[in-house]
Amino acid sequence: MSTPGLTSSAAGSSQVEAANTEGYEAPAGITVDPVVFAPRAGRLCVLLVPRHLPPDAGRWALPGGFMSRHEAPEETAQRKLTEKTAVGHVYLEQLATYGSPHRDPRGWIPAIAYLALIDSAVLREDETEARWFPVDELPPLAIDHERIVHEGVERLRGKLWYSNIAVGLLPERFTLAQARQLYESITGVRHEVSNFRRTLEQSGLIRATGEVHQGPTGRPARLYEFIERTPSWSRRRSRIPALAGS
Amino acid sequence: MSTPGLTSSAAGSSQVEAANTEGYEAPAGITVDPVVFAPRAGRLCVLLVPRHLPPDAGRWALPGGFMSRHEAPEETAQRKLTEKTAVGHVYLEQLATYGSPHRDPRGWIPAIAYLALIDSAVLREDETEARWFPVDELPPLAIDHERIVHEGVERLRGKLWYSNIAVGLLPERFTLAQARQLYESITGVRHEVSNFRRTLEQSGLIRATGEVHQGPTGRPARLYEFIERTPSWSRRRSRIPALAGS
DNA sequence: TAAATAGTGTCTTTAAGACATTATCGC
DNA sequence: GCGATAATGTCTTAAAGACACTATTTA
Secondary structure, X not given: OOOOOOOOXXXXXXXXXXXXXXXXXXXXXXXXXXXXXXXXXXXXXXXXXXXXXXXXXXXXXXXXXXXXXXXXXXXXXXXXXXXXXXXXXXXXXXXXXXXXXXXXXXXXXXXXXXXEEOOHHHOOOOOOOOEEEEOOOOOOEOOOHHHHHHHHHHHHHHHHOOEOHHHHOOOOOEOHHHHHHHHHHHHOOOOOHHXXXXXXXXXXXXXXXXXXXXXXXXXXXXXXXXXXOOOOEXXXXXXXXXXXXX | OOOOOOOOOOOOOOOEOEEEOOOOEEOOOOEEEEEEEEEEOOEEEEEEEEOOOOOOOOOEEOOOEEOOOOOOHHHHHHHHHHHHHOOOOOEEEEEEEEXXXXXXXXXXXXXXXXXXXXXXXXOOOOOOOOEEEXXXXXXXXXXXXXHHHHHHHHHHHHHHOOEOHHHHOOXXXXXXXHHHHXXXXXXXXXXXXXXXXXXXXXXXXXXXXXXXXXXXXXXXXXXXXXXXXXXXXXXXXXXOOOOOOO
């Protein structure tokens, strides 16, 4: 998990700088910072790692790392993720780039943030130091990572009902109660059961598998799955005024 | 408008590379590429500049440039814009970052793309080589700029009805006919006049100024303005199932 | 008054909000 | 049968779609 070079400097004042072969200044590096979300115990949680070195030693940070010239940023995000969580496939989507030259005291180091969603079923807390925190109970975060986490939550909330983004957070087959619980934990909004069912079914994003799941008590629940597992949009009418003919 | 160093190399094979003061590889540079939209003659147009140097000499490109360590990327975007269009204020919003190390033949040069919206009233075609192209009649574009333009159009379409993003494309005071014409040119969807009026008024984004505008013929049209000129969202009900109490 | 453009009224349709009811399981 | 959970039915409400109509200007 070596973060080449730039981890330890700038405690005092020396900044890392870079120049290209034509003599012009260049960024000292680029980090890729995945904002990893997963539902845990009915709450939306984010994966963080403790920082042991400056800057902001003692605070928590996104499980990111430096990008190399040999991989695309999505690949870096995926790699950092598997390094720290032993999770295979994730839903990955670029969030934003934080490029102000002064955001990182080590030097000019832009960060490309990614939204990464993990199904709780494949979660694993292992020997790494990474820990999950509910998004509404964040510890002190390094640099501008708190802002990045919040923008990740906003993105997730904004797309939740209009896309199949929840495919990344639910098991392959799920009950509507599971989905409702997840949606409520993300948005903080309670939903009436039958209306939730109707709206999600009408979205065209999910379908019943025909199987059922028997809980410890009560009527068995039907299992559903997302029709598409790759990013797609709800077919619900956009509620925007248009002429029918067009 | 000097683009330091990296404009001319790599015609043959030599790539620009960079390393930081700790000896690790670094990006050769970062470009900031604004996707500048403006309505012209009833069509949504994008601002492009011709490339005279490799790579992709002869093709058109976004009016971007290299970021320096002395400005934030939004400032670079704003600067490039004023250099090339003599336009003052614009609506600026980060679009995405294209960071694959192989996207630019000159070397590892990520691009941060920005969506920039300009009111047609402050447009000016001057001595620069920049030209406007309708977004549905693009010339051959350099590198991956066509993809970037398309993602810009998608972002604009997606937010059009849910935010005041059109504030960047309309004059300070506008008639509903103007707005309708703009909305139709962006989305390609025709709107019924009275429904368009009702929906836009109910969005809570605009208000009547009390003034009217007299065209060459016909009844004078009321002038409207956006209540907020900074980014904000429609207050239209989100059409998402929720319990009223929450 | 005719042509042109702006604005209103209203009925229909779609989909969400509320809430009562029925269904199916283990015990 | 009882408690627990899942699923259905339906009335109300909000907002878009369609379209007929009225209003105000210039020539």
